[in-house]
Amino acid sequence: MVQQPHVLIVEDEPDLANLYAAWLQDSCTVEIAYDGTQALEAIDEEIDIVLLDRRMPRLSGDTVLDTIRERKLDCRIAMVTAVEPDFDIIGMGFDDYLVKPVSKDELLSVIDQLLLRSTYDGQLQEFFALASKKALLDAQKSEAELRSSREYAALEDKLAVRRVQVDETMTELLERDVYRRLCQDIVRESILRE
Incomplete structure (x- = not known):
């Protein structure tokens, strides 16, 4: 049996986080963090992919991204955010970037690609x-x-x-x-x- 990828969804809108989790539950092992602090507590070597909202209260997705990379964790990170990309993304350590709203197919596709x-x-x-x-x-x-x-x-x-x-x-x-x-x-x- 092939092991399912372990995905951490970091999204401060609970309904959206739960929707993403429902979309992925058949093909992935899913965890949810509803803010940046929970994300940093949940992330470890077991996580394969992080779906990370960029704009969250208190601890932004950008800060979470930087912290994950500083910890040198071997995971792929896709920003899933309403923030349109600008030139500031050039120096950021994510692997993919999706602009909300995203469909189930888009989410599954980015996970497959990563x-x-x-x-x-x-x-x-x-x-x-x-x-x-x-x-x-x-x-x-x-x-x-x-x-x-x-x-x-x-x-x-x-x-x-x-x-x-x-x-x-x-x-x-x-x-x-x-x-x-x-x-x-x-x-x-x-x-x-x-």
Whole structure:
């Protein structure tokens, strides 16, 4: 059985928080925090995704976001807010930004995208760790030693499998319009700089 993602909804409007929770309850393990203080008390290593309102009394979503990032918690954060994005978002540490009102499909879609990006991050980290080990052995061992090592052959196999997984995940990310546009923007900017 695949473990459901653990989502923390941080929303100061109880009816809206409860609606989001109802939408997600079949596909996610859901917790709700009705203000920033409750959010910081609830957030821990178990949380995969935070859906964070930006404008809340006392402790704003911006402050909650900064605190989560300072704690170096490995979770994805989507701002779900009525605040239209402005240039101040450039320096903010969120992973996605939705402007209210949002639909159930939009919420589920952003969760899927954030989970896929988390998968890609993990795959990429493992790929580079394996590639680093292979490069080190390639530099230190003779061709004959490399060919005769079962451990090295297993390493090459793992690296090939991980490369395919990284490529497949990247393809899936690029098939989603948001990421295609992002990559096009990156390519366009690099061409303009040359």
